[in-house]
Amino acid sequence: MISRRQFTQTALSFAAACGLPAPFAQAQPAARVLRVVPQAEPLVFDPHQSQANVTSVHAAMVYDTLFSWDADMVPRPQMVETYSKSDDKLTYTFTLRPGLTFHDGSPVTTRDVIASLKRMFIRDTQNQIFAAALAGMEAVDDRTFTLKLKTPFNYVEFLLGGSNGIAGSIMREKEALTDPFTPIKEIVGSGPFKFNTAEYRAGSKIVYDKFAGYIPRKEPASGFAGGKVVKVDRVELNVMPDAAIAFGALQNGEVDFLDGPSLDLIPTVASNSNIVVGEVWPIETYAVLRFNHLHPPFNDLKARQAVAHAVNQADYMAAAYGDKKYWRECYGYWVCGSPNGTEIGSDAFRKPDLDKARQLLKESSYDGRPVILIGGSDIPAYQAMSMVTVDILKKVGFNVDLQLTDWGTAAARRAKKDPPAQGGWNIFHTSANGAQLASPLTSPSTITTCDGKNFVGWPCDQVEEDMRLEYIRESDPAKQKALVEKMHARLWEFLPYIPLGQFKQPFLWRKNVTGVVKANTLVYWNIEKT
Known part of the structure; x- marks a missing residue:
C-alpha cells in the first residue's frame, strides 16, 4: 500500500510535470512573500463575532488594540501612548499614539475607539464583568478619552485588548456601529497588515499585504506587545485541507510555514535539515x-x-x-x-x-x-x-x-x-x-x-x-x-x-524563516524570510 508520504511526493511530481493547477504546483515564491498553510480556512473575519483561533490570527494581522499582552501575559500599551487613573481608581484617561492610521488613510480617533469598545463589550463573553463595572466612556478630543467605572476593577488594562488579547480590535467607527450580532462588511483596520480583498479566493487563498502606514512601537516584539515590525511584503494563506499535501508543499519549498500541522506526519519531516520543528504557543x-x-x-x-x-x-x-x-x-x-x-x-x-x-x-x-x-x-x-x-x-x-x-x-x-x-x-x-x-x-x-x-x-x-x-x-x-x-x-x-x-502543538517552518514570535496566537510580524 502506498504511504501518505509516497503519495504526496508522487502527486507533487505529477502535478509539476503536467502543469495541473494544484495549490502546491507553483513557482518558488519570492523572498518577500511568506506562504503559509493555515490550520483551517477562516470564514469569520469579524473579530467581535468569533474567538476561533483562525479568526484571531486574521484579527491580529489586520487590527490593533489599545493594550496588548506580552510574552508573560502582562498588558502593555499598544495604541495607547500615555494613560493615568484617578486616586479613587474610577476614572482612566487614555491618550492615543500620534499618527495612528487606518488602511484607507483615515486617522484613528477616539470616536473609533469608543464605538469599537462598546461593540466588543457586548460580544466578548469574558468581558461581561468589565462591561458591568463600566459607567461610561467619553471623548476629550480626537486622541484622548476617559473611561469611568462604577466600582474599582483590577483588570482594566488587561481586558481592554479583549479577553483573548485580540477581541478588543479597534475598527473604524462605521464598522463598529454595525449591529454586534451582524458581521461587518468591510475589513479595514489599522494593524500591520492590510486584507487584500481583490485577491481573496474563498477555499483557496487569503492575502495580507504589509501596511506601509503602520508605525510600530519602539519596544522589542513580545507576545502581542511591543513593536509589530513587518519584514515581508505580504503573507499568503494557502488553504490545503489535505495534511499530506501541505507537508509535501513544505518539503518542496512551495510554502514556508504550517500553522498547527497534523502531528502524525511530523516524523516525516523531523530529520529534514531544511525544516524547523518549533513552538509558538507559550504553554500547553x-x-x-x-x-x-x-x-x-x-x-x-x-x-x-x-x-x-x-x-x-x-x-x-x-x-x-x-x-x-x-x-x-x-x-x-x-x-x-x-x-x-x-x-x-x-x-x-x-x-x-x-x-x-x-x-x-x-x-x-x-x-x-x-x-x-x-x-x-x-x-x-x-x-x-x-x-x-x-x-x-x-x-x-x-x-x-x-x-x-x-x-x-x-x-x-x-x-x-x-x-x-x-x-x-x-x-x-x-x-x-x-x-x-x-x-x-x-x-x-x-x-x-x-x-x-x-x-x-x-x-x-x-x-x-x-x-x-x-x-x-x-x-x-x-x-x-x-x-x-x-x-x-x-x-x-x-x-x-x-x-x-x-x-503541545508544534509548528513547522523552513529554516530560511526566522523571527517567529511566541504568542497566544500565531502572529506574522517580526518574521524574516531569506
Whole structure:
C-alpha cells in the first residue's frame, strides 16, 4: 500500500510535470512573500463575532488594540501612548499614539475607539464583568478619552485588548456601529497588515499585504506587545485541507510555514535539515468535548455525566495527537502546570465506566433522538476526536448523527442556538491556546452565566459564576487559590464540558524563516524570510 508520504511526493511530481493547477504546483515564491498553510480556512473575519483561533490570527494581522499582552501575559500599551487613573481608581484617561492610521488613510480617533469598545463589550463573553463595572466612556478630543467605572476593577488594562488579547480590535467607527450580532462588511483596520480583498479566493487563498502606514512601537516584539515590525511584503494563506499535501508543499519549498500541522506526519519531516520543528504557543493547551446546554439531551446533567463516565482521555489523545511525547492526560479545567492547574474533583471520572454511563443515560430524560455531532474534517485532530466520541456515544446508548464539514463552517454553526434538528448542534470538539484557558478570568470555557451571553454551549450554573465573580474581585492570592479549588470541584459536578487531555502543538517552518514570535496566537510580524 502506498504511504501518505509516497503519495504526496508522487502527486507533487505529477502535478509539476503536467502543469495541473494544484495549490502546491507553483513557482518558488519570492523572498518577500511568506506562504503559509493555515490550520483551517477562516470564514469569520469579524473579530467581535468569533474567538476561533483562525479568526484571531486574521484579527491580529489586520487590527490593533489599545493594550496588548506580552510574552508573560502582562498588558502593555499598544495604541495607547500615555494613560493615568484617578486616586479613587474610577476614572482612566487614555491618550492615543500620534499618527495612528487606518488602511484607507483615515486617522484613528477616539470616536473609533469608543464605538469599537462598546461593540466588543457586548460580544466578548469574558468581558461581561468589565462591561458591568463600566459607567461610561467619553471623548476629550480626537486622541484622548476617559473611561469611568462604577466600582474599582483590577483588570482594566488587561481586558481592554479583549479577553483573548485580540477581541478588543479597534475598527473604524462605521464598522463598529454595525449591529454586534451582524458581521461587518468591510475589513479595514489599522494593524500591520492590510486584507487584500481583490485577491481573496474563498477555499483557496487569503492575502495580507504589509501596511506601509503602520508605525510600530519602539519596544522589542513580545507576545502581542511591543513593536509589530513587518519584514515581508505580504503573507499568503494557502488553504490545503489535505495534511499530506501541505507537508509535501513544505518539503518542496512551495510554502514556508504550517500553522498547527497534523502531528502524525511530523516524523516525516523531523530529520529534514531544511525544516524547523518549533513552538509558538507559550504553554500547553487542551482539547475538549463541548456540550450544548440549551437543548436535549445535554441540558440534562445525567446525560452529560453519562458521557463523562465513558471518556478515556488516552484514547482521545492517541487518536488525535499520536506520539505520547506530545500529550498527557490532564483533568484540570485551567491547564495542568499553570498557576491554576488543580485537578480537584475529577477522581470519579479518571477511569471509564461504561456500566455506570449506561445507567445514567437510562436515568436521564434522553428520548432516543439523534445527537448531532459537528466538527471540522479539515483539522485531523478534530476529526479523530469526533470519531472517538461517535464510538463511545453508541456504546453508551445514544443515537448519533455525525455532520463533519470544514472547520470554518463548523465554527460558524456552533454559534447558532437553533434546535439541533434545525441547523443547531449537540456536541463539538475544539482546542485553544492554553494561555487564555489557564485562568478563571480569561477562559471562555468556564464562564457559566445564565444570560445566554457566555461561550457557545451556553452552560448555566449561577453557583459557579458567583464564585468566579468573587475570585475576580478578590486581591488576596491565598483566597483566590482556595476559590480556584472550590470552583474546580464544582465544574466537575456541573460538567459544562469534558477536558480530553493536554498537548503541545508544534509548528513547522523552513529554516530560511526566522523571527517567529511566541504568542497566544500565531502572529506574522517580526518574521524574516531569506
